[in-house]
Amino acid sequence: MADGANANAIAVVERRLAEATADNGWWREALDRATREGAAALPVLFPALARRLGRGLIGGGRTAEPSPDATGGEVLVDLDVWRVCDAAGFVLLRACTAITSEQAVDLFLHGDFEERTIVMRAHALRPVDPGTIALFGEAQRTNTSTHFEALCCDHNLPARACGVADFGIDDVNRMVVKAAFMDLPLARMFGVEEHANAELSRMLQDLATEREAAGRTVWQDTDRLVGLAPTRGTLLRLLGGLEHGSDGRRLRAAEALARQSAPDLLPLIEDRIARERVDAIRAQLTQLAGKWKGS
Amino acid sequence: MRIFEPHAHMFSRITDDYERMALSGVRAILEPAFWLGQNRTSVGSFIDYFDTLVGWERFRARQWGIHHFCGMALNPREANDPRVNKDVLEILPRYLEKDSVICVGEIGLDDITPIEEECFSAQLELARKHELPVLVHTPHRDKKRGFERSLAIVKESGIALERVLLDHGNEETIKITRDSGCWAGFSIYPHTKMDVDRMVTIVQQYGVEGMMINSAADWGVSDPLRVPRTCLALELAGVERDVIEQLVWRNPVGFFAQSGRFDPADLERPPNVDRRETFDGNSVLRGQDPGRY
Structure with a gap:
């Protein structure tokens, strides 16, 4: 991750996590292990995050900072939806110097409900990479709204990722229509309005007509x-x-x-x-x- | 009557079984990982199965207000299979950390081979490391010797005996289990293992201390309602309701609560139920109104 990028948001996450995990020996050991062993340690550490550290909200409000990757623009994140276990997941991922696309998807696919949520949410503050794009594919395949929301709502990751690798405007369109299908508010998908386009309008209008016909x-x-x-x-x-x-x-x-x-x-x-x-x-x-x- | 079903392979059962179990008082289920009726030839099949146990089956049970927990293990039958045994042992630590995994099981002996014993011991060590109780499958052939050998391996491991459930017991094994300090499990089957009438006799003779009963319902001839049927038979035989509730609720809750992975108070009410929810796109709903039963 580029130095200084996302610095304020990351500082908030780390500070709130430190407050919540003060005197938590398990967490200190987990972080040491991730730092020492890298991504190979994550499959065993992630399952325990919610159980060991809790699901309390960390707060922190909305942050807007320069993007940490080559996408340019800003990273917008609403930290008010982040929980202690989400923050810990992010910090563990960050402690590992390199996470491959396969490893990121593996954490999602073989995680339980909480692990999957943590993996998705943590990516909002990470640079867009092939793992991010692969996770968008998983989000599009799931109808577990919590996991879809964790990757697509309360931050601008989809808008930021648009144009990176294989994730194009068609993918954003399909994601927005899925959000509409799931009745998620546009206001939670930061930056998506900037990607409005005629094809998306056609898709949304067709969905509306279909819904109206069905009452x-x-x-x-x-x-x-x-x-x-x-x-x-x-x-x-x-x-x-x-x-x-x-x-x-x-x-x-x-x-x-x-x-x-x-x-x-x-x-x-x-x-x-x-x-x-x-x-x-x-x-x-x-x-x-x-x-x-x-x- | 509230029932904690401490051994049922719901993976092999239809959704109607969940409804019938809920209607019969089952409020929580422990689903140990086991053989699937057909040998697996790669670790990937185990991974998908384990993911199902911590994901899909939990979701399916919740549709009927049932708390679903599971055990994780390399089962004794496939412990003998070199195509999968080492690889499954390698992936287990990850799954033993999942929230809904509240024991290591089913482990133990089947054919009573050296490799089974090796895998059994390795998984007892995993149970110690992950601070989980253990559900031990005991052999159906050469039962008494297998039971004694299982107990010897458990003792050699150093695991606390009150954290061990020796399952599939019968009249021949109950005294051995009782004397050991382990918990005794009885699988009530329509034709084999233990039946309802014999179970009534055992309860009348030994009481219910350190004991639990299960259906071990799976893909063969079995009945997920064998525990409620046994409850009825016990009541008709004059056993007090409070004693029956100890057998089918307080005992299993107490045993599996040793995992520290759930609060028994949370079992007093159903898990969150929203039948409009879906799991990976599958709502289980077949066009019915989710608000109506």
Whole structure:
């Protein structure tokens, strides 16, 4: 790992872990062993992390720092979701000078529920490497939401990894659609909005149509994301959203429309403003109408 | 009646068995690692099996409110197989550290060969190292001699005898086990090993101290409800309910709690159940409403 990269986040993780493991002889021995023996020691140490060190949250809030790898940009992580055992897993991985892709995947595949969570979450603060990409493949294969979330939510690892090795925009798209399928909030997938694209919008709109046909709920961030990269049908979907009975859906449609430019449709917006009963939505639409009038 | 089933190979059973066991009072299961009815030819088959025991089976049991624990081991039958024995012993330490692994087992003797004895001793040492109790499979052929030899190997290992369960016992072995200070396990089968009526007689004669009963349900003719059936037979024979509960709940809970891997108080309520959850994409649900039984 490059010197100084992620320094603040890592310092927080190490400090909170040290506080939580003060006087814990097992942890001192485990760390010594990982440092001494390298990755070969991890399969025996990881299973005991949650049991020996606990699952208490370490806190620390959100951090944003330069990326430790060649991807550039920033590493964004919400340490509030990290637990003591997650922090310990990260520190153990870091103590081993080299972890191969096979070793990272092995820790996941042959780990129990907690080990798998720890392996996934710890990668949020690690440089993107072939092991990271392989773990995205495992995340895409699992429907255990905890493991998927650990690798894809509360940090910007997917956004950071996009373009590295074989992990391209198609992979990000499939991951986002899976998150939508699992009803995970977009707000927890840091940086994904920057990768909005027309194909992702098509996929999300198709999923929404399918859900609507079945009388099921639609991912609530659909409007927001498709509004960032409109494709065929996006404008009609958003306009239709303005007539929805749900206040939330109307507000999200209005917010997404604010990113569009369709002055010809201004009379439709003005008609909706006249009938809209929720102040926040009316204000949003009024702002939109002003923008379209001026364009 | 709450039941801790201390020996059932759920890997070989259908999901309906979990439901029937839950309806019959089974609230926790210990699934020891064993032979699968067919010899394995590579360590990879063991790895996948072990992963199933700490992952999928736990999830499947939880669907019915049952706590699932397991034992890890190179079983005595395959200890004789040079294609796998050394490699399995090498991977065991990793699995013996898993949260849901609460004993080393089934280990012991089957054909009573030198290599079985060697693997038995090696795994007793692993049990000491990982601070786990031991579930010992005793031979079905030449039972009494195998039992005595098993006990001798256990004593040579230096492991505390109260951390050892000598399983598949019968009328011939109970006194040996009792005198040794080990726990005595009885596998209640439809036709072989121990049956319900004989078990009632044993309880009436010896009481239930240091004793537990199991179905050892597996891929052959066996019955995962043999423990609840035995409970009923004991009650009908006049054994007090509190004594029966000691046999099928407090004894196994106390024995396996020596692992330090679970809090007995946690067994008083079901594990977290969300039947909408999935395991690696498999929900076990077959289109039914997860909220309805």
